Amino acid sequence: MQVNENPWDQRFASVQGFMYGKAPNAWIASQLPHLLKGASVLAVADGEGRNSVWLAQQGYRAHNWDYSSVGLTKTQALAQDAGVQLVTRQLDLIHDALPEETFDALVASFFHVPKSAQALCWQRLFARLKPGGILVVQVFDESQLPLTSGGPKSLDLLYNLSSWQSWLQHWQVEVCELAQVKLDEGSHHQGLAQVINIKAVKPIEEHP
Ligand SMILES: C[S@@+](CC[C@H](N)C(=O)[O-])C[C@H]1O[C@@H](n2cnc3c(N)ncnc32)[C@H](O)[C@@H]1O
Numbered sequence: 407m408q409v410n411e412n413p414w415d416q417r418f419a420s421v422q423g424f425m426y427g428k429a430p431n432a433w434i435a436s437q438l439p440h441l442l443k444g445a446s447v448l449a450v451a452d453g454e455g456r457n458s459v460w461l462a463q464q465g466y467r468a469h470n471w472d473y474s475s476v477g478l479t480k481t482q483a484l485a486q487d488a489g490v491q492l493v494t495r496q497l498d499l500i501h502d503a504l505p506e507e508t509f510d511a512l513v514a515s516f517f518h519v520p521k522s523a524q525a526l527c528w529q530r531l532f533a534r535l536k537p538g539g540i541l542v543v544q545v546f547d548e549s550q551l552p553l554t555s556g557g558p559k560s561l562d563l564l565y566n567l568s569s570w571q572s573w574l575q576h577w578q579v580e581v582c583e584l585a586q587v588k589l590d591e592g593s594h595h596q597g598l599a600q601v602i603n604i605k606a607v608k609p610i611e612e613h614p
Contacts, residue, residue: 408497414474416501417516418454426453428484428590430460431515433544437581437605438513441540442468445510448553449539450531451517455481455492462490469493470508473502503532511540516595518545518563528573533570535608541577543604555589555597578607 417476418425429435441447443465449458452470454477460484462467470481470492478494485492497504500523512535519527535541546557548564558564567584574582585603589595 412474412476414453414472415476418474418476418480421512421593423482423592424454424480425594426456426516427502428456428459429591430457431591432540432545433587433601433603434513434515435460435548437542438464438511439540441510446507447511447513448534449532450508450512451483452515453477454482455494457513457515458494459484459490459494463488464491467493468509469495471495471499471504473498491605499531504530508536509539510511510536511542513542515544516546517543517611518558518565520562524565525573526567530560532573532608537608537610539608541574541604541608543602545602547600549584549600549604553597553599555599556591556595557599569603570602570604574604574606576609576613578609579605580607581605590612 446467447461448469451472452458453472455470458468460472460537473496475496478496481494500519517595545565548561548566551561571584582604585601587599587601589599
């Protein structure tokens with residue numbers, strides 16, 4: 407496995423097994439509604455593929471867009487072990503042009519980018535969701551910073567609730583809340599954590 411300069415390649419290559427385990431994120435698994443078999447679902451920045459492989463196992467057309475080639479190689483290995491197929495694309499979600507395709511649902515767990523890039527990065531991803539499509543996200547809140555259960559050690563990479571409330575102001579928001587949860591995800595997410603949970607439906611009509 408070739409390891410380049412990408413810090414996530416180095417992290418994913420340095421662990422035995424899977425950093426966050428092989429099971430899907432609990433929030434995503436509990437909140438994704440029953441979609442029609444064959445619905446297309448994009449797992450944003452799904453790293454080693456725990457969410458996208460689970461999505462494929464549910465009968466969905468699953469996609470993992472992530473910039474770590476090591477993560478995507480591990481995703482395909484996990485899919486092969488599970489006997490499912492999915493689509494992986496190596497993309498920098500901040501800088502690269504995104505493919506034109508659109509999805510019935512978009513899920514993400516713990517995709518963290520610098521504050522200066524957050525709004526634009528998520529707007530570009532929201533554009534890949536069909537009108538009426540479902541968004542399910544769990545990320546670390548800024549109040550996670552002093553905790554040791556996982557997540558970035560930089561305030562700049564964490565989120566706050568007011569950002570999400572403004573990005574989703576025209577959406578049908580079912581959940582947009584700060585929550586304390588007990589993470590039990592592989593070796594790198596363990597213990598009490600401060601997260602933002604999102605479940606929302608994209609509006610049918612465009613808003614400027
Ligand atoms: C904390 S890991 C979470 C992985 C996965 N979502 C999970 O919960 O198991 C963060 C992921 O974001 C990806 N990532 C970070 N910045 C990215 C960017 N600019 N473009 C694409 N992927 C990125 C990393 O490669 C990594 O897979």
